[in-house]
Amino acid sequence: MRAVDQAYQTVRDGIISGRYPPASRITEQEIAEAAGVSRTPVREALRRLHGEGLVEFQANHGAVVTDWSDTDANEVFELRAMLESHGAARAAVKATPAQRQELRELAEEQHRHSLERGEGHLERIGELNSRFHRRLQEAANSPRLARALAALLEAPLIMKTFLKYRPQDLERSAVHHLELVRAIESGDPDWAASVMRSHILAARGALRS
Numbered sequence: 058m059r060a061v062d063q064a065y066q067t068v069r070d071g072i073i074s075g076r077y078p079p080a081s082r083i084t085e086q087e088i089a090e091a092a093g094v095s096r097t098p099v100r101e102a103l104r105r106l107h108g109e110g111l112v113e114f115q116a117n118h119g120a121v122v123t124d125w126s127d128t129d130a131n132e133v134f135e136l137r138a139m140l141e142s143h144g145a146a147r148a149a150v151k152a153t154p155a156q157r158q159e160l161r162e163l164a165e166e167q168h169r170h171s172l173e174r175g176e177g178h179l180e181r182i183g184e185l186n187s188r189f190h191r192r193l194q195e196a197a198n199s200p201r202l203a204r205a206l207a208a209l210l211e212a213p214l215i216m217k218t219f220l221k222y223r224p225q226d227l228e229r230s231a232v233h234h235l236e237l238v239r240a241i242e243s244g245d246p247d248w249a250a251s252v253m254r255s256h257i258l259a260a261r262g263a264l265r266s
Contacts, residue, residue, distance in 0.1 A: 060094040064102035067092040072111055072122055079124035083112070110208035134261035137209050138254050141190065144197040144206070145237060145253035146246035152196035157242055160196070163189040164234035171231040174224065182227060189234055196241070226263040230256065 068088055071077040085096045085103070092099070103120050106112045112120045125133075152160070167185040170178045190210050194203055222230070233256035240249035 060092075060098035061101045061105075064088055064092045064094050064099045065105055068102060068106055069111065077122050079122050081122050082118050083120050083122065085119075108207075130264070131261065133209055134257055137206075138257040140202060140206055140209070141193075141257060142250040142254045144194050144199070144202050145241070145249040147197035147199060147202070148193050149241045149244055149246040149249040151198045152241050156192065156196040157238070159192055160189065160241065161238045163192065164231070164238045167234055168228075168231035171224075171227040174227075179222075179227075182231075186230070186234075193237070221264055223263070226259075229259060230263075233259070 068077065068083065071083075071091075077083050085099045088099045088102070089096045103112060103114075107114060107120075111123055113123055115121050148156075163185055167182055167189065170182050170185065187210065194206055194210065197203075233252060236252050237249060237256070240252055
């Protein structure tokens with residue numbers, strides 16, 4: 058792995074895990090030490106994270122982990138509802154058989170965890186959800202869409218969305234994924250877009266309840 062990628066992954070994982078909480082300052086030196094790289098690739102990694110909306114640069118403070126307000130969270134869900142609906146419609150037309158199969162496996166595993174709710178299920182569901190949405194975006198085969206969604210797809214993990222879900226919310230989210238897979242397997246872009254929009258807006262509603 059390149060030094061820049063190593064530094065990027067170290068910070069990203071730290072933000073998602075909560076090791077670097079919102080509004081906390083992260084220095085080039087501590088990242089360099091944690092990632093085992095020099096400070097030069099750290100600067101590039103931080104610029105990349107800034108472009109994705111995960112860190113901000115503040116005068117006299119340097120890099121600070123983005124703090125998500127209620128307004129920020131609401132806007133994220135609105136943008137995702139628009140962009141991911143478009144992506145789901147494209148995926149229904151462009152997904153390869155291998156991509157459809159992987160999406161089905163991810164959706165089925167998430168559904169199983171939403172029903173069983175064993176130890177660590179919330180973290181596992183969060184990871185599976187993120188992977189599902191990333192794979193769906195890849196199946197859409199649109200580099201422009203991928204760039205637009207780069208930070209938005211990580212938002213649920215960063216905001217710990219699934220820690221706020223009730224059991225019925227977890228199951229509903231998983232069922233939406235299964236229906237999305239059926240729409241994609243059927244090659245129906247309108248169905249896929251409709252399910253995705255409902256899925257994102259339901260997630261926003263769950264956080265407000």
